[in-house]
Amino acid sequence: MKRYKLLVLTLYKSFLLLLIYAQTPNIFENFDFSFSFPFSNTRWNLHDAMVSSNFIILTRDIKSSEGAIWCTTPVPFRDWEIVIQFQIYGHGENLYGDGMALWYVKDKEEKGPVFGSRDNFTGLGIFLDTYNNYNDINDHQHPYISAQVNDGTRQYNKDKDGTDTQIAGFHTNFRGADKHPIIVISYVRNTLEVKMTYDHFKTVEKCFEVKGIHLPTGYYFGASAATGELSDNHVITSFRVFPVIVDRTGKEAEEDPSKISPYAEFFSPPRDHVSKPKHIPMTAKKLVLIIILALIGLAVLFVVGVLVFKKQEESRKRLY
The missing domain is CATH 1.20.5 (Single alpha-helices involved in coiled-coils or other helix-helix interfaces)
Incomplete structure (x- = not known):
């Protein structure tokens, strides 16, 4: 009976989402790249993740674990919007971590130190960070959403929570057992926009919008999560992909989108960090x-x- 209720609730949420996008011109869901429950899309591979009755478990609330799910088919469309319902929660009240990453990258299914995936990635990473590794005085709180565009040459500085290479960031409290947030990531006409809703689109919180973002076609969607000394449950309920039809003319229409090298025209301005006085240990001499x-x-x-x-x-x- 409980499983039946969960299935009905999932179908109801999907119906609401379809109604919303049915009112939006030039956008439609591509079910070849999407998944929801019951999970049956063979285009997605799981890596140390688990399928439960109604969601994908990337990590459980245990230390030193990681998991990922990757689409095995490259994305052929230039403009898109992805809508992911997820949940991050656990037993920790004040200390928990580490977080989750959502990917559109060239190299898929590679493990590494960035929320369970590789560093020096090529493409776009959206980071849902729940733990403040930068223990110095910071000008933002956690949980924290940030974005990075990488051409494969930049490292994600975990000790600084990636703030030195991010293109934008925003604090919103998406963690909690009572929360079922939906994040909307759109990339249309070289503009990246990230929004969040906690009540199934009754209200929408705009996290950030960044213009001058250049991403090619042919990369892969994915999601990963990791825990360390601290832990949390990281789960995904659905991952929906909506290609966006955009009319292009002139040079923009003639450009081969598969040949674009990922880069951002602007980066987030340097953040004001005040370092703590370093304690220099006294040597024997x-x-x-x-x-x-x-x-x-x-x-x-x-x-x-x-x-x-x-x-x-x-x-x-x-x-x-």
């Missing part, structure tokens, strides 16, 4: 030197004290 100097100082004080005492004694004798 320094410690010995300090002890010797202290002993010399005590010896000098002792000698001076003795001399002063003798002079005082001599003065007293003369008086008598």
